[in-house]
Amino acid sequence: MGWVRVSMQPSGPNEVPVETVRVARAAFPKGSLAIRVRDELGPLFRDEEFADLFPSRGKPAWSPGRLALVSVLQFVEGLTDRQAAEAVRARIDFKYALGLELGDPGFDFSVLSEFRDRLVQADAGRRVLDGILTAAGEKGLLKTAGRARTDSTHVLTAAREVAWLERVAETLRSALNTLAQAAPDWLVEVAEPDWFKHYATRAEDSRFPKARAKRDEMGLRIGRDGTRLLQAVWSRHAPRDLRELPQVEHLRRMWVQNFHEVEGEVRRRDPKDRPPGTTCLVSPYDMEARNSLKRDTAWAGYKVHLTETCDPGAPNLITNVATTNATVPDFSMTEAVHARLAETGRLPGEHLVDAGYIDAHVLVSARREYGLTLTGPVAGIVSHQAAAGGGFTADDFTIDWAAEQVTCPGGKTATCWNPDHSPEGTPVIRVRFKGGDCRPCPVREQCTTSSVGRRLTLRPRAEHEALRQARAEQDTDTWKERYKTRAGVEGTISQAAQRCGLRRSRYRGLAKTALQHQLTGAAINLARIDAHLTDTPRARTRTSHFAALRPAELTLDGAK
Template sequence: MFRKNTRHWQIPLTSHVDELPEPLRRRLENSWAGTFYREFFSRLDEGPFAVLYSDLISRPNVPVNVLVGLEFLKAANGWTDEEMYDHFCYDVQVRYALGYRQLSEGCFDLRTLYYFRERLAQHAQETGENLLERAFEQVTGEQLRAFSIKSGKQRMDSTLLASNIRQMGRIQLLVTVLQRVWRMLSEADQQRYAQRFERYTKGHPGQYIYRLKKEEWPEHLQRIGEDMRTLLQELQAAYGEQPTYAVLARVFAEHFRLEKEKLQVKEASELSARSLQSPDDLEATYREKHGKSSRGYVVNLTETCDPDNPLQLVTKIQVAPNVTDDSALLAEALPDLKERTGLEELYTDGAYGSAENDKRLAEQEVTLIQSAIRGRKRKEERLYLDDFTLPGDTHNGALNLTCPHAQQAPVRGAKQGKSYRATFDAQVCGNCPLQPRCPVQPRKNGEAVLLFTEEDLRRAQRRRRMRQADSGERNLRSATEASIRSLKHPFPAGKLPVRGRFRAACLLIGSAAVMTVRRIHRYLQSQIAGNRPGEQAKRMTKRLAEQAEHVFFFGRTLLQAFGLYRRINSPVLTW
């Protein structure tokens, strides 16, 4: 039975926290634990999690905000489950962050957290909703309002993270799948197929490949394919609904093909990056970036970046297979960011732009400012469409295109309706010193024409915005690299301790939530430091000194104007 946790609002008359000496108690309240309690734990709405529990009258649930808080603290600190549970039981700061003042309060078994994760995963599988992501966005929305954070300007960046799977070669992967199929079979079927599986079940899959020479690999791949083909045909009736059978069918289709009923082994170059990397993680994919390979996921982070903000907050975390393009992540996040945060300007690198995203950004009235643009590098000796003064939209009546030599030309749709046509005066173009570099083409009928598509126009507008943005605006994106570093810090070597997209998303959302709390804590600490009497006295002394210097300068200027400064500026009369 679901019940909201409101007990933490009622502070007990006496507690173990009160037994601490006054300096230590104040230190505890002003530590990260106090900030986590006030800025995350107390803001978390437990209502959406009620769907995970029974409506029947029964024993109340362990507080949801405690379970969510523990999950997020585990993710942000890189704890194992045992370490997390020990911190909960014996760490005063962790217990204070979760609303407990007594060491005897809130005891529950670690398995309760496992059941909670299982319910979260089942709910996500049935509805497509990640309740931890919903909680993160709800708390972030309250934090944005509480600290008056402007969210019109935001930045976005992505990074790769590896899943917690073994790196296996091709033959080792196929043998691993066959061993899983063997364990799926009933005792009667194991006896029936004992001879066929004998060579695959003698030891670890890695030991199978160790006994082979490289020139023997093609022969063994062919034999494995033939065995898989036979098993798929003979086991379908009895095991066709089993997940292991589905994995067998998938790897067979990815590594082999039938040509006129003859089995052919696919070349390594024919294997897709989306092919199965491990039977323990069906969603992990393969990708190479900057010369390094990764088997896992891509995480995309969005955060505020307005220079007027006292601090910047993370607004969205996305996790997808690592072959997902950055432009697809932007397209997925854009409507939600616009609705929740009122996004107006988005700062990214060159990977997020695309023709499809140009249309989506225009519909959502969001300006994309990139630090680079995909495509061929510009040649300095040539002029491009973005060197022209561009119209804002080709659908708003008569528009003019202005060339670098200040000649204007009307823009009209071409006859086929797939491109646009700007017609310049050919005589003016013939006398233009920029004509050899210009993309405007002279025609035999005496016209000078420039043809471009809607995609060309959008790309040119992005290039023009990138060039026109001053260095300060472009640098708004660069700080997101530090946020990515903080997000990945709990996971050594960029490898997650979990498998599966859902668990990876839960872990990274938790890391982002605590990262935001730490930023808030640093900001509040700086405010406290700035309001100390000693700091105030220093600022007042500095202000008085600056005022005295201004008065001296003003007085000296007046005396110089009257010719009196030299007369009184002596060792005896000094200011």
């Protein structure tokens, strides 16, 4: 990483120097966020919590406990690294929060970037969020046994969006630059003369042809050049460690996804022959960013899941932050969120989520594994009988789970009960009735149009019954009133996006983006604790004058 070798010499919980207290009280008679948080929560982080990030020998490092707090305050106020370092050096309230003497010179701004890199390498961003939550819990500001809510939102990659031609050209140029540093003599021997003309400067500084035929020709030329380079890297004459360079591996994957050889000629793959979105590379600069689509929002990057408490009488604090690539579905994160909350001792009694997090399996596991109630709208029964309105759905059949038998509304018993798996790999039970029983049935038109008999696909008993119960409950006024609380998490996402830039990554890569989101969660918590201490009312949902005129029978999208 090019770090200066520094060691960490832990210092105990530091008191605020007397002179710093005197000047801060005079300069801020009403206090400030940094001062109030220090007064209420005390020193939030101890150096020992980050001891594993530093070697035992070397030049003494600036206090990592203080750097953690600076990183959070930086996100609270939206400061750059330079501005944050300057605030430590010049602002009295920052010195108060950090317990520094008035004359303390602080640190060079580059120390913050190095500290973040250390946090990323040790996956230690959660320690910062957990440190604030622990302090809040000790002061009675965190309630975890009640209710919590979770939602996700899109996160744009820090890398700019590029078209296909520039994407492959920049991927090849990046690999050439890396090889030029790692093995310059070897690269000079294998490089084609025209490579220096085509790839010496950034692709964005070049003019791509406007004609489609010329662009296709350029794409094939880039494909051939990249293929020749990869063949040279994997030849027996090349140093073996070149294959392990991240940019070379990125080039290899990009070329596998976009090009192939047909009768000895490099060709671009057809769209149907390209990989799915979960593995498809979309940027020459960010190897982990992926394309995704959610309703009307399409983006390249990541997704973040925020979980917060939502009980009255205490600030709504973010208790878990999880960052994934953009293609991970919400329902696959429900159990991961529960596991993390259980690990930290912050499991709620009821977890409010939207439909994306609900699945029959997680409904059962939430209750069985964690003893919590998972509340959210479950999908209705999907079948042409349900769509018709008067047809018999699976709920109209009588199931004898012990005998493994199903009886239809017409009184006939199924002849087949076959445990199986769905295409997604979840356990299901396939049930089939005889065509001879179904064809003469007087209620056949309400049940099936198949000549071979009605077929059902059931979930295992616990999941089947959980779904039936959930569908019945969500139609009640009591459930609807209770579920209204979930909508508040959208305000949290809005606050994090507007105050801390949640929806655009500051850095490249999943690990650094995840750290950004942990620091964002910590910053929002500090802001909310400060608002609670000063009795600042929560902002009300703003409605424009025109929107207020919307008739009650219209939905949000304007459709009846």
